Amino acid sequence: MVGLATPAQAATSATATYAKAADWGSGFEGRWTVKNTGTTTINGWTVEWDFPAGTRVTSAWDADVTNVGNRWTAKNKPWAGSLAPGASVTFGFNGTGTGAPSNCKLNGNSCDGGGVPGDTPPTAPGVPTAGTVTETSAVISWTAASDDKGVKNYDVYRNDTKVTTTTALTFTDTGLTKGTNYTYTVQARDTADQLGPKSEPLFVTTPGGGGGNPGTAKKMVYFTQWGIYGRNYHVKNLDTSGIAAKITHINYAFGNVQGGRCTIGDAFADYEKAYTADQSVDGVADTWDQPLRGNFNQLRELKKKHPHIKVLFSFGGWTWSGGFTQAMQNPAAFADSCYRLVEDPRWADVFDGIDLDWEYPNACGLTCDTSGPAVMKNMMQAFRARTGPNYLLTAAITADASSGGKIDNADYGGAAQYTDWYNVMTYDFFGAWAAQGPTAPHSPLTSYPGIPQQGFNSADAIAKLKAKGVPAAKLLLGVGYYGRGWTGVTQATPGGTATGPAQGTYEPGFEDYKVLKNTCPATGTVGGTAYAKCGSNWWGYDTPATIATKMAWAKSQGLGGAFAWEASGDTGNGELTTAIDNGLK
Structure with missing residues (x-):
C-alpha cells in the first residue's frame, strides 16, 4: 500500500494498492489503484516504486510510466489527475520478471498517508x-x-x-x-x-453447445488461394488434417484492391479450377458445366460438412494493399464494390463476411499511405454502413507497438466500434530482411533482454490497442505456422550475427513449421516462443508448447481468440491448430 499525501493536502488521505492481475510465466500484468480516502480533492499524483533487477515494465496504459534504473515512476494522464473524495483510478502495465514492487512513494512522501499505517494488503487467494x-x-x-x-x-x-x-x-x-x-x-x-x-x-x-462446435473463442486460420499450386494444399486438407473440426472461421486470402474497388485475385484458383474426386471435400469430381468450381465450391462443400465454420473473404494483404489509398478516396463506393463482389449470386452462400487486410493505413508497408489517422475509422464505418449490423466485418492490423509506430499512426480505437474483431498480426516482428541479424524469434509473446526493438512483441501490441480503446474481446492473437531464419550463425541463443537468410523451401529465410519440426527442432525458448540452431542455421518459430503458453496468456487477457497464418504450414494432423483449440477451451 502506498500513501498519498503532501503538506499542502493536510486534509487529504489516499491509498494506492498494487495487484498482479495476471501471470503467464514469461511475463505478468500489474495494476495500481489510487483511491482518495480523504475529504478534499487530490489534484495530480505520482506513484514511485522499486523493482528488483530482472523485473521491469514493458508497456503501460492509463498512466505515463518511466524508469531510471530499477526505480519506476508513474504519472497521471491529464484526465486522471483529479480525484474527488472517495474516487479512485486504476492504471496498469505489462512486465517481465518475478519481482514485487517495494519502497513506494506518492508525490514524494512515504506510504500510508491516510490509510492504515503499517498495514499490508492481504495475499492472493489460492488458485480457484x-x-x-x-x-x-x-x-x-x-x-x-x-x-x-x-x-x-x-x-x-x-x-x-x-x-x-x-x-x-x-x-x-x-x-x-x-x-x-x-x-x-x-x-x-x-x-x-x-x-x-x-x-x-x-x-x-460449460458443456453443450452442439456437436462439432469448438467453442465460443474465435479460432481462425487463413487459407491461401495460391496454396493449391506449388504447395499442393487444398480445401480438402483442412478436413483430412482435422483442422476444420477445431476452428470457427476461415479467412480466404486474398482478393485484390484495384481501381478503387475490390476485385477477384485469381479467377482460376477461386472459381474455375475443376477438382477431381480425390481432391474434393465431398469425393465428387467437378463437371465441365457446373455453375461454380475451384476453391469457392470446395469451401461450400467444407461448410456443408462442418456447418459451424464461417468464411470471410479477405482483401489486400502485403502485395495487394497498395490499392487501398485510391479506394479510400470514395469509401462508400469502395465498400459497395467489395460487398457486391462477395455477395455475387454464384458464391454468396460461401461467404459470411469481409476481412480488410490493409498493410498499412497511414503508414508504410510494400507501399506507403499518407491518408491520415482517421482513414481506418472511415473505412470500417463505410463498410459497416454498407454491410449492416449482422455481417461479419474484420480487419488484419499491425502489431507495431513502438513509440510513434504503426499502431499510433491510425485510429484503431475509433474503428473498433464498427468492427467485429481485429486479427492482430503478432508475427514477422524480426526476420532475415536484417541479413546480418541480430537473430530473434519473429513472434515473441513478450519482450526479453536484448530484444532488437522495443514494442515489437505481442504483449505490448495488445496493451497498446487496449489503451487506445479497443475491447479485449475484439482482439485475436496471431500465430505463425512458420519460422524465419538466418544462416552463418555461431551463437545458439538469440542476438547472434548472421551472413544472410537461411535456405527455405519457397523463399529464403522462411520455412513451414511442418518442415522445421523435423529438420531443425527447437533448442530453446525466449519471450514465450521457440528458437532452434542446427549447423549454421538459426530459426525462430512457434511449437505446440509455446502456442499453449500463448493461448493461456490470451485467455488471461480476455482476448476474443486467436488466428493463424496460414493453414498449409501446419502438420498433416494439424498439431498447431490442435494446440490453439486445446489452449482456448
Whole structure:
C-alpha cells in the first residue's frame, strides 16, 4: 500500500494498492489503484516504486510510466489527475520478471498517508478450482488468503467482471451459457478494505453447445488461394488434417484492391479450377458445366460438412494493399464494390463476411499511405454502413507497438466500434530482411533482454490497442505456422550475427513449421516462443508448447481468440491448430 499525501493536502488521505492481475510465466500484468480516502480533492499524483533487477515494465496504459534504473515512476494522464473524495483510478502495465514492487512513494512522501499505517494488503487467494460444472452453472472454490489484521471477504470475478462479494470460500455461478469459455479470479479484502492481488485464473468451459462446435473463442486460420499450386494444399486438407473440426472461421486470402474497388485475385484458383474426386471435400469430381468450381465450391462443400465454420473473404494483404489509398478516396463506393463482389449470386452462400487486410493505413508497408489517422475509422464505418449490423466485418492490423509506430499512426480505437474483431498480426516482428541479424524469434509473446526493438512483441501490441480503446474481446492473437531464419550463425541463443537468410523451401529465410519440426527442432525458448540452431542455421518459430503458453496468456487477457497464418504450414494432423483449440477451451 502506498500513501498519498503532501503538506499542502493536510486534509487529504489516499491509498494506492498494487495487484498482479495476471501471470503467464514469461511475463505478468500489474495494476495500481489510487483511491482518495480523504475529504478534499487530490489534484495530480505520482506513484514511485522499486523493482528488483530482472523485473521491469514493458508497456503501460492509463498512466505515463518511466524508469531510471530499477526505480519506476508513474504519472497521471491529464484526465486522471483529479480525484474527488472517495474516487479512485486504476492504471496498469505489462512486465517481465518475478519481482514485487517495494519502497513506494506518492508525490514524494512515504506510504500510508491516510490509510492504515503499517498495514499490508492481504495475499492472493489460492488458485480457484471448479466443482460441478453444468451447461448453465459452475461451482468455484478457493483456499483462503492471509492478512495480518484478518480477511473480511472475497470478490469473485468472471471474465474480469465482479459477480459477487462473499465471506465464504466457494461460490456457485449461475445463468451461464452452454458451450462457453469463462475465466474466474478471486480477490481478498482485509478489515481495512484493502484489496490484495487477484488469484491465478481458473478456466471453465460449460458443456453443450452442439456437436462439432469448438467453442465460443474465435479460432481462425487463413487459407491461401495460391496454396493449391506449388504447395499442393487444398480445401480438402483442412478436413483430412482435422483442422476444420477445431476452428470457427476461415479467412480466404486474398482478393485484390484495384481501381478503387475490390476485385477477384485469381479467377482460376477461386472459381474455375475443376477438382477431381480425390481432391474434393465431398469425393465428387467437378463437371465441365457446373455453375461454380475451384476453391469457392470446395469451401461450400467444407461448410456443408462442418456447418459451424464461417468464411470471410479477405482483401489486400502485403502485395495487394497498395490499392487501398485510391479506394479510400470514395469509401462508400469502395465498400459497395467489395460487398457486391462477395455477395455475387454464384458464391454468396460461401461467404459470411469481409476481412480488410490493409498493410498499412497511414503508414508504410510494400507501399506507403499518407491518408491520415482517421482513414481506418472511415473505412470500417463505410463498410459497416454498407454491410449492416449482422455481417461479419474484420480487419488484419499491425502489431507495431513502438513509440510513434504503426499502431499510433491510425485510429484503431475509433474503428473498433464498427468492427467485429481485429486479427492482430503478432508475427514477422524480426526476420532475415536484417541479413546480418541480430537473430530473434519473429513472434515473441513478450519482450526479453536484448530484444532488437522495443514494442515489437505481442504483449505490448495488445496493451497498446487496449489503451487506445479497443475491447479485449475484439482482439485475436496471431500465430505463425512458420519460422524465419538466418544462416552463418555461431551463437545458439538469440542476438547472434548472421551472413544472410537461411535456405527455405519457397523463399529464403522462411520455412513451414511442418518442415522445421523435423529438420531443425527447437533448442530453446525466449519471450514465450521457440528458437532452434542446427549447423549454421538459426530459426525462430512457434511449437505446440509455446502456442499453449500463448493461448493461456490470451485467455488471461480476455482476448476474443486467436488466428493463424496460414493453414498449409501446419502438420498433416494439424498439431498447431490442435494446440490453439486445446489452449482456448
